[in-house]
Amino acid sequence: MNDCIAPLQLIESPWLAKRGVKLHVLRLDQLDNGSGNKWFKLKYNIAEAKQRGYQSVLSFGGAFSNHIHALALAARDAGLDSVGIIRGDASTGLNDTLRDAERAGMQLKFVSRDEYRRRNDADYLQQLPLEFSNSYIIPEGGSNLLGVKGCMEIVGHIYYHLGNSYDVVTLPCGTAATMAGIVAGVDGKSNESECTKNNKDEDADKKTVLGFSVLKNAFSLDDLVEHFLASLDVTASANWTINHDCHGGGYAKVNADLINFIDEFESQHNIPLEPVYSGKAFYGLYEMIKQGFIKKTRIVAIHTGGLQGLRGMKDTMHKYRNNTSIDPI
Numbered sequence: 144m145n146d147c148i149a150p151l152q153l154i155e156s157p158w159l160a161k162r163g164v165k166l167h168v169l170r171l172d173q174l175d176n177g178s179g180n181k182w183f184k185l186k187y188n189i190a191e192a193k194q195r196g197y198q199s200v201l202s203f204g205g206a207f208s209n210h211i212h213a214l215a216l217a218a219r220d221a222g223l224d225s226v227g228i229i230r231g232d233a234s235t236g237l238n239d240t241l242r243d244a245e246r247a248g249m250q251l252k253f254v255s256r257d258e259y260r261r262r263n264d265a266d267y268l269q270q271l272p273l274e275f276s277n278s279y280i281i282p283e284g285g286s287n288l289l290g291v292k293g294c295m296e297i298v299g300h301i302y303y304h305l306g307n308s309y310d311v312v313t314l315p316c317g318t319a320a321t322m323a324g325i326v327a328g329v330d331g332k333s334n335e336s337e338c339t340k341n342n343k344d345e346d347a348d349k350k351t352v353l354g355f356s357v358l359k360n361a362f363s364l365d366d367l368v369e370h371f372l373a374s375l376d377v378t379a380s381a382n383w384t385i386n387h388d389c390h391g392g393g394y395a396k397v398n399a400d401l402i403n404f405i406d407e408f409e410s411q412h413n414i415p416l417e418p419v420y421s422g423k424a425f426y427g428l429y430e431m432i433k434q435g436f437i438k439k440t441r442i443v444a445i446h447t448g449g450l451q452g453l454r455g456m457k458d459t460m461h462k463y464r465n466n467t468s469i470d471p472i
């Protein structure tokens with residue numbers, strides 16, 4: 144097996160078989176440093192920074208941010224310095240996420256919520272302290288066009304394993320930049336990377352990309368996908384849709400059903416999920432199958448990673464655990 148390709152895992156389940164669903168999981172969580180989709184979003188941003196002669200990259204995130212964690216590792220590996228502008232304060236000490244980032248060489252600067260809100264304002268960015276002014280700035284989440292371009296290559300990993308033999312791709316959506324990349328990559332015209340080959344898909348218009356929003360009422364995500372697709376120099380032919388009903392109450396909000404699902408899924412299939420992104424996407428997918436909206440189809444569910452964030456969710460998850468048995472999945 145080519146070790147720069149994400150493994151693909153078939154879910155063995157009579158419950159799925161009964162509904163005619165063949166489910167594979169693309170394990171981006173098992174790639175290299177575990178940065179999942181964030182590695183793809185950063186790949187071309189890091190390359191751009193180097194190419195333009197920057198010695199440092201700078202970005203924004205919360206204290207548990209997968210993006211900040213991934214950026215610190217990616218910058219280190221590329222021989223660049225990195226700066227993380229973090230929402231919150233350092234008074235309680237560094238958590239696991241930020242300690243990892245700092246160990247990888249990232250310089251952390253804590254800002255108030257009010258200041259953090261200005262992270263995309265041009266005038267704010269211009270007046271960042273001089274010490275940061277030589278950094279290449281990457282938006283929060285790595286969600287810019289270069290990030291989308293990197294995510295197109297995720298589809299190449301699916302092709303590597305399955306060719307064009309699948310119908311639906313599912314994934315969680317935060318900013319939906321990853322989703323835009325997947326939609327753009329499905330026709331196979333531009334998902335080639337150093338790991339994967341182009342694989343043109345004449346039937347891309349019969350495929351569907353299904354995103355699960357992890358935010359409440361974030362209907363602007365649909366516009367953002369449209370915006371990214373329009374800005375890319377590719378014509379995407381796949382159908383796509385975002386499910387807005389499986390956010391579980393809002394970003395990083397959890398409940399007992401979700402936590403029990405995550406526990407059960409890991410114990411049955413040996414696939415760890417976290418409750419902020421991947422847990423909600425898989426939970427949503429299983430709900431749609433349960434309710435009969437999805438049947439007789441071949442699905443590739445993208446495990447987008449983010450497992451480093453589990454460390455910060457342990458106590459919360461434990462509070463919601465109970466011993467009631469739930470349906471086999």
Ligand SMILES: *Cc1c(COP(=O)(O)O)cnc(C)c1O
Pocket residue numbers: 179180181209210284286315316317318319320321322420421447448449450
């Ligand atoms: C950031 C993240 C997402 C969301 O990606 P977007 O491109 O912002 O939609 C999904 N899953 C995980 C694990 C993430 O860290």
